[in-house]
Amino acid sequence: MRLHRSACVALLYGICLTIAHGAAFARDRQECERLYQPAVGQEGKDVIWVPTDDDLVTRMLEMAQTTSSDLVIDLGAGDGKIPIAAAKQFGATAVGIEYNPDMVRLAQCYAEAEGVADKVRIIHGDIFEEDFSRATVLTLYLLPDLNIRLRPKILEMRPGTRVVSHSFLMGDWEPDDESRVNYGEAYLWIVPAKVQGQWVFTDADGRDAFTLELEQKYQKISGSVTMNGRRQPLTDAALRGEDIRLTFADAGGQLLTVQGKVNGEEMRLATGTREGSRRYVGKRSSS
Secondary structure: OOOOHHHHHHHHHHHHHHHHHHHHHHHHHHHHHHHOOOOOOOEOOOOEOOOOOHHHHHHHHHHOOOOOOOEEEEEOOOOOHHHHHHHHHHOOEEEEEEOOHHHHHHHHHHHHHOOOOOOEEEEEOOOOOOOOOOOOEEEEOOOHHHHHHHHHHHHOOOOOOEEEEEOOOEOOEOOOEEEEEOOEEEEEEEOOOOOOEEEEEEEOOOOEEEEEEEEEEOOEEEEEEEEOOEEEEOOEEEEEOOEEEEEEEOOOOOEEEEEEEEEOOEEEEEEEEOOEEEEEEEEEOOO
16 A cells, blocks of 8 residues: 555654553653652651552452442542552542642642642541541542541441441441452442331231331341331341341241332332232331
């Protein structure tokens, strides 16, 4: 195939532009580091700065099952490594909250260098004052006492929000999952729905079905069911975010497992049996 001279010139020009763009891209991070270069272990407002291992960052975001529909918020974002990875590897929108203004500028510069500035925003702020309630995935690498200080606010987030911490736990709130990568540990929590109290259930025809009493400590639940005037304990109960599963004996003494979702003051449950599916709607009782 023969190319016209003008086509050859255009092709060579395009190749040169591509090479130049690649070189500029490589220089971008270097330019960021000329603006500011943090030292590992440097003091911050609440913690010292130690960057998370790249493989552990990826694992943390995998544990949270991060997708392009998520909003990832990183508390104490440092150089922006976690928000950038969330955007670049998982397509998520990400926000980092960082108190050091030099680190904020560095992290945003890195986001631009990595080509994800349209998805990543690093804000200058205090993690104890900024509103991070919109996050669907929350990441943090702080200290145990800081995690515990943040815990009440985290528990008020939308049920189902995934929270991943590097190295440190949340006091007596046990993680739902944990993982170890390159000598680093990550812990996952799913913010549980608030289910403690009494729930009154009706069946699909609107008739009274049973009353449910639940006790709750974080995602751990237990309780009892009252059906036809007979009260008996739940034989199994599990809560993961807004998803709930309960097992108890029905009026005939047969074990019945129901599962469904909690939505504020309403709980919808269903079960499949040999006779077909049964559906129940529960309302939280004020008594």
